Amino acid sequence: MALQRERLEIPARPGVAFALARKLLDVRLGTQATDPSLVEVVILSRNDPVSGMRVFRSVRHYGLRIDRGVFTRGEAPWRYLRPLHAHLFLSAHSSDVRAALSAGVPAALVYPRSAHASDAHPNEIRIAFDGDAVLFSDEAERVFQSLGLEAFHRHEVDHADQPLPDGPFKPLLTALQRLRAAPTMRLRTALVTARSAPAHERAINTLMNWGVEVDEALFLGGLPKAEFLREFEPDFFFDDHTGHLASAAAVVPCGHVASGVHNEGNPGGLL
Known part of the structure; x- marks a missing residue:
């Protein structure tokens, strides 16, 4: 928490799922950037709400249209997947992934050190x-x-x-x-x-x-x-x-x- 407070103004680096989230957020009903998106991305995190401030500042820095977030300060966040009507849950926490799968939500344990997506197919x-x-x-x-x-x-x-x-x-x-x-x-x-x-x-x-x-x-x-x-x-x-x-x-x-x-x-x- 102290580290996140110190770095509130420093955007976090893109992670493994960054490219996928960015592209999904660009799926729109029409051809204009102002058209509503067909996809919503929600951040679910075991971090505390103060750390969540840095997350959303990073989101703004990269121009991602993410408006909703759940920060649980150590508690399992997967239980909020059902009220969110989630179709995919990505996490680096194995017990949350297994619990989400047991609840019927498609979920996967991210390999944090895997290669990032190619930029060869931007559209x-x-x-x-x-x-x-x-x-x-x-x-x-x-x-x-x-x-x-x-x-x-x-x-x-x-x-x-x-x-x-x-x-x-x-x-x-x-x-x-x-x-x-x-x-x-x-x-x-x-x-x-x-x-x-x-x-x-x-x-x-x-x-x-x-x-x-x-x-x-x-x-x-x-x-x-x-x-x-x-x-x-x-x-x-x-x-x-x-x-x-x-x-x-x-x-x-x-x-x-x-x-x-x-x-x-x-x-x-x-x-």
Whole structure:
């Protein structure tokens, strides 16, 4: 608190999620800068209200249209996500992320030291998602973990026409669909998954059943994801597997989705 008071007039440096927040705030109903935004960004923080003064001064310094904030002085802020009708919660505090996921809010543990987003696409929001345990449930992943790759492929082929159950980030993907018609900022999404043919069909059929779109689908068959993500240049990438994120964080902003079979018995996530 004392440090924040000393630095009230010194803007905080942009963090890993800065580019994503800035672009989302630029999604407007019309083409004019004065048009209302389709997206709201709210700051939820365990910092105290005095520290919140520095946060909002930093927000003004960077020209971000953020008007709402919750500062709890050490208490968990995730409980305010429901009255805010939040579609995404990003935090560097693992227990808050897990609590938000348990409450049904898409949430990810930010890798604070991951690479910042590229500035190559200033008019395009780019978000990449893993499939199983992120967009979809971990049903198929559990088959793979317990019975192996051959049984996984057989299971997915047998159930190709049966949509996968919802994963924790389906609500975010669905909400993003509403931004596709916005004239001020394009949306580009990618499914980046270790699945390969023939297991790809169930994933695509599930998205079609949901009535949502992704612009790119990368079925990598177990290849490392980092180099593909480097080429896609997302503003954020979400995955449930810390092994994938460890390498991806060197090239793109990342968030760990602490759900599914990979994260059972690992209550602290990446921390």
